[in-house]
Amino acid sequence: MKLLKDIKQIRKILETQEIKFTVKGITSYERTDTGDYRDVPKVLRTNIYDGPITESISDDFYRASMNINKFGPSSVTLYTYNLVGVKSKSRIKYEDVTILDKDN
Numbered sequence: 001m002k003l004l005k006d007i008k009q010i011r012k013i014l015e016t017q018e019i020k021f022t023v024k025g026i027t028s029y030e031r032t033d034t035g036d037y038r039d040v041p042k043v044l045r046t047n048i049y050d051g052p053i054t055e056s057i058s059d060d061f062y063r064a065s066m067n068i069n070k071f072g073p074s075s076v077t078l079y080t081y082n083l084v085g086v087k088s089k090s091r092i093k094y095e096d097v098t099i100l101d102k103d104n
Contacts, residue, residue, distance in 0.1 A: 007094045015054055015071050020045045024096040
């Protein structure tokens with residue numbers, strides 16, 4: 001696992017590359033390699049479709065996804081709509097992001 005501390009570098013990677021990453025405090029309850037169950041960091045990925053900039057962030061299995069509203073100076077702002085059209089917003093601070101290596 002590669003740890004990046006430079007916020008500008010993390011922002012640029014999230015904006016321009018399809019990568020996997022984790023966010024401090026976002027976990028999922030899963031079975032580990034040793035066979036026991038516990039909270040482990042949830043792996044998220046960036047998605048680039050048509051343009052040069054990341055358009056959405058989803059979980060590793062594409063079950064849940066949020067669109068990107070903007071990349072700000074200290075965080076990325078996300079949004080999604082539920083089945084009845086209610087907009088939900090979220091924010092991920094760059095300082096809470098851990099970029100994973102390409103082989104993870």
